[in-house]
Amino acid sequence: MPSKAAKRRPRRPSTKKSVASAAKPARMSSGLAPEMQAVNTYLAVANVNASIEFLERVFGFTRGVVLPGTDGQPRYAEMRHGASVVMLIPKGETATATGGAPALYTYVGDVDKALTKARTAGAGVSEAEDRPWGDRTAMVTDPDGYRWVLATFKKLVPFR
Numbered sequence: 426m427p428s429k430a431a432k433r434r435p436r437r438p439s440t441k442k443s444v445a446s447a448a449k450p451a452r453m454s455s456g457l458a459p460e461m462q463a464v465n466t467y468l469a470v471a472n473v474n475a476s477i478e479f480l481e482r483v484f485g486f487t488r489g490v491v492l493p494g495t496d497g498q499p500r501y502a503e504m505r506h507g508a509s510v511v512m513l514i515p516k517g518e519t520a521t522a523t524g525g526a527p528a529l530y531t532y533v534g535d536v537d538k539a540l541t542k543a544r545t546a547g548a549g550v551s552e553a554e555d556r557p558w559g560d561r562t563a564m565v566t567d568p569d570g571y572r573w574v575l576a577t578f579k580k581l582v583p584f585r
């Protein structure tokens with residue numbers, strides 16, 4: 426009769442460490458900006474202040490970075506819900522990564538390489554630009570017409 430030890434299946438190596446380390450973003454190699462997720466919602470809204478208040482009151486979001494415009498009203502806001510981020514911009518504001526249109530703001534390791542892949546795949550693309558907020562971005566329109574801002578974090582820039 427075989428012993429109990431002989432009947433046991435060999436143990437598989439533990440993957441806990443690799444799973445845990447995979448869950449933590451690698452900032453430098455991923456192009457991910459501090460405190461942001463790989464994919465963030467970038468909403469163009471009629472009134473940034475009203476949207477901030479709605480998201481706080483109805484869904485329990487909290488404010489992250491909020492930047493005022495020249496009129497004192499918010500022109501950009503990061504609203505947080507757990508680890509998720511929704512960025513709010515005014516509709517039609519040309520000084521944004523999308524020219525004031527909604528998109529998915531997506532951090533990639535190298536925006537220029539990702540842009541080349543998107544272009545090769547037949548997507549509509551813009552040229553990559555270094556932005557005043559510290560990201561290098563480009564706009565990609567996928568085959569279904571969705572806008573994706575590809576971004577690579579380059580440097581922290583003081584908020585003005």
